[in-house]
Amino acid sequence: MTIEIADLTRRFDRTEVLRGINLAIAEGELVALLGPSGSGKTTLLKIIAGLDWPDTGSLTVNGQDWLAKRAQDRRAGFVFQHYALFPHMKVRDNIAFGLTVLPRRDRPSAAAIRARVDELMRFLQISALADRFPAELSGGQRQRVALGRAMAISPAVLLLDEPFGALDALVRRDLRRWLRDVLETSKTTSIFVTHDQEEAFELADRVVIMGAGRIEQIGRPDEIYDHPATPFVARFLGLSVELPVRLRAGRVEAPGLDATALPRRAMADGPAMLFARPADLAPVPAQDGPLRVAAISSTGALLHVQLTDDGGLAVETEVPRRRGLHLSLGQRVTLRVEAGQVFRDGAPAETPAETPAADSRPVPLRYEHSSKESLR
Amino acid sequence: MNVTAITPQDSARAALSHDIAMRRLLIGAALALTALLVVVPLAYIFYRAFAAGWQVFAANITEPNTLHAIGLTALVAAIAVPVNIVFGLCAAWVIARFRFAGRRLLLTLIEIPFSISPIIAGICYLLLYGRQGLLGPFLMAHDIRILFALPGIVMVTMFVTAPFVVREVLPLMQAQGSEQEQAALTLGASGWQVFRLVSLPNIRWALVYGAVLCTARAVGEFGGVSVVSGSIRGQTNTLPLQIELLFNDLNMVGAFAASSVLTLIAVIALVVKSLLETRRG
Numbered sequence: 001m002t003i004e005i006a007d008l009t010r011r012f013d014r015t016e017v018l019r020g021i022n023l024a025i026a027e028g029e030l031v032a033l034l035g036p037s038g039s040g041k042t043t044l045l046k047i048i049a050g051l052d053w054p055d056t057g058s059l060t061v062n063g064q065d066w067l068a069k070r071a072q073d074r075r076a077g078f079v080f081q082h083y084a085l086f087p088h089m090k091v092r093d094n095i096a097f098g099l100t101v102l103p104r105r106d107r108p109s110a111a112a113i114r115a116r117v118d119e120l121m122r123f124l125q126i127s128a129l130a131d132r133f134p135a136e137l138s139g140g141q142r143q144r145v146a147l148g149r150a151m152a153i154s155p156a157v158l159l160l161d162e163p164f165g166a167l168d169a170l171v172r173r174d175l176r177r178w179l180r181d182v183l184e185t186s187k188t189t190s191i192f193v194t195h196d197q198e199e200a201f202e203l204a205d206r207v208v209i210m211g212a213g214r215i216e217q218i219g220r221p222d223e224i225y226d227h228p229a230t231p232f233v234a235r236f237l238g239l240s241v242e243l244p245v246r247l248r249a250g251r252v253e254a255p256g257l258d259a260t261a262l263p264r265r266a267m268a269d270g271p272a273m274l275f276a277r278p279a280d281l282a283p284v285p286a287q288d289g290p291l292r293v294a295a296i297s298s299t300g301a302l303l304h305v306q307l308t309d310d311g312g313l314a315v316e317t318e319v320p321r322r323r324g325l326h327l328s329l330g331q332r333v334t335l336r337v338e339a340g341q342v343f344r345d346g347a348p349a350e351t352p353a354e355t356p357a358a359d360s361r362p363v364p365l366r367y368e369h370s371s372k373e374s375l376r
Numbered sequence: 377m378n379v380t381a382i383t384p385q386d387s388a389r390a391a392l393s394h395d396i397a398m399r400r401l402l403i404g405a406a407l408a409l410t411a412l413l414v415v416v417p418l419a420y421i422f423y424r425a426f427a428a429g430w431q432v433f434a435a436n437i438t439e440p441n442t443l444h445a446i447g448l449t450a451l452v453a454a455i456a457v458p459v460n461i462v463f464g465l466c467a468a469w470v471i472a473r474f475r476f477a478g479r480r481l482l483l484t485l486i487e488i489p490f491s492i493s494p495i496i497a498g499i500c501y502l503l504l505y506g507r508q509g510l511l512g513p514f515l516m517a518h519d520i521r522i523l524f525a526l527p528g529i530v531m532v533t534m535f536v537t538a539p540f541v542v543r544e545v546l547p548l549m550q551a552q553g554s555e556q557e558q559a560a561l562t563l564g565a566s567g568w569q570v571f572r573l574v575s576l577p578n579i580r581w582a583l584v585y586g587a588v589l590c591t592a593r594a595v596g597e598f599g600g601v602s603v604v605s606g607s608i609r610g611q612t613n614t615l616p617l618q619i620e621l622l623f624n625d626l627n628m629v630g631a632f633a634a635s636s637v638l639t640l641i642a643v644i645a646l647v648v649k650s651l652l653e654t655r656r657g
Contacts, residue, residue, distance in 0.1 A: 051558050071561040078562040084555035088577040098563035101573070146559075153563055 002026055003048070003157060003189065008057030010043055017043045018054065019213040025157075025191065030183055032204035033193045036236065039210040041193045045159050048191065049076045061156060077150030077188075081162040083142040085134040091145050092117055092130045098153035117152065124148045124182065140171040147179070151186065158183070160192035164199060176203060197237060201225065209233050231275065231343050239275035239341060241315055247272050247342065256290035256309075258336040265342055276340035278318040283307060283333040285326065291315065293331045296324070307333065421639055424632040436633040441610045445618035446637060451526070452614060453594045456533040460590050461583065463534075464541025469575075471542075472549035489538050497535045498603025501528060524606035529614060532600040537590045544586030545579050552578055585652045592645035596638065 008021040033041040046052035050071030059066045121127045164172045201221040217229040228234040245254040250264035295306035303324040307315040505522040560570045598616040605612040622631040
């Protein structure tokens, strides 16, 4: 089942919710739509399901124009965040719903429906719940039933809207692993919406990051994690420290900054921004370091170390507590960057010239202690 | 120190006993008023209806004009209530599921019968459909009788009872949202299947509740109907109008007998309503 989405736009009144979405999904793929709330990911999912309609663009599934089809005729299984189970029906009847509403000529016999539902409930490990009503189930159980109901129609594509959003953390983790097994076994093409990065990265074959109605980046989880394509993706993925740097011969340079661990970039010389995760920044004690330790707080396993320079720049770093014991307030340090991403001021991202693995030659970084201003 | 410590306690205790006395007084007053205004008159209707014995009661009930009035009232309710159920469902559906210009206006319009005296509705119909009315000549030319006939009575009854079903069903539909219906759609259900298998079961108790209230109101309607029916004995007299006629004829047993029938219907509706309330609660 290949899904092709081209130039899809959608606006509600004056708000542009989708501004030109292009996306192709291969048969059997599990794709996560990841983004902050308001990025348009749920709207995109509803358009694929036929519960909402785009203003322009096309949606083709296996060569068929789905925009010409009603929701009833698409066979898109939809799983809602709040389950949307039918409260007056037992679990068994909820799951059988999609089969019992088939027109008489397509409908399996009552015995066949029963057998299919039984099989599905065994597969989903919810056989014990068959004769209960939704009100008698926990949140996690309800979501399993909701998935069963959507899978009963052998959907062309399974669409899950924040499937774990209404569950507490422990159930969430259990259900996530369960869902991954189920989807891997059933090989159903699936798209799920989430705002939880960990969830998307753990589950999905490919992650689509959306921001303000556009796709910011598409890629495998590790690819995106290591190489965020835009400042938006970098910030969203927790590269929250932004340092002004200079590029010289593809190398990142700034006073007091050891960026030797970073790969070389195919970018022209000039000013740029380095985005890094606090955990990828290590304060290194140095007598003439341009930064000072301004605050240290412990979360048990980690130390949050706040650094400042004389010009008012503030840098948040995260150090395993045992390795940060030598740090003290007011101490002068330099900064070592383990990983990060470089962007020209707000300009679209350029892909790295070489992957970190290919770049094995360490090139020493030259310090420029005299021009502290460039660090700001 | 001691003095200041004890005084507030004492005054608190005094306030508490004062509160209890006040509460008893209010409960007593409420019970007494209910008895005086509601229970005693209702009981008295049955007492008077049966005062001259069962046979006299039966003779009065089976009097042709009274019997006809009972039949007419049942017929009016049998038409007006189902029509209002359908109308109420459609209106609630549209208001709950769609955002459109004039949505609030529609909601307000539906509630108008709650605030307007039914007699005004009757007079409006008279001015619209009467011989001298706006549509009078047209209706006369096509030999359509609305006033002083069944259609007029049914229409006024429908006007008066219009809000009942909507008011019960709408809040529930708004609270439940449309996700279940969307789920049913993606599972391949047709529009009718969605309504029958998902929407209707979710609102069924509210719907029955609204229908019961609607029936009680339709059966008891007096003011509006009295204007448009013409009160022709044995023809356009509904039960409430018949009671008034009997009363004006000084036929007290007849009036009370007819009243007891109407009261019985109301009491049954009330019992059904409370049963539904426990079921819904």
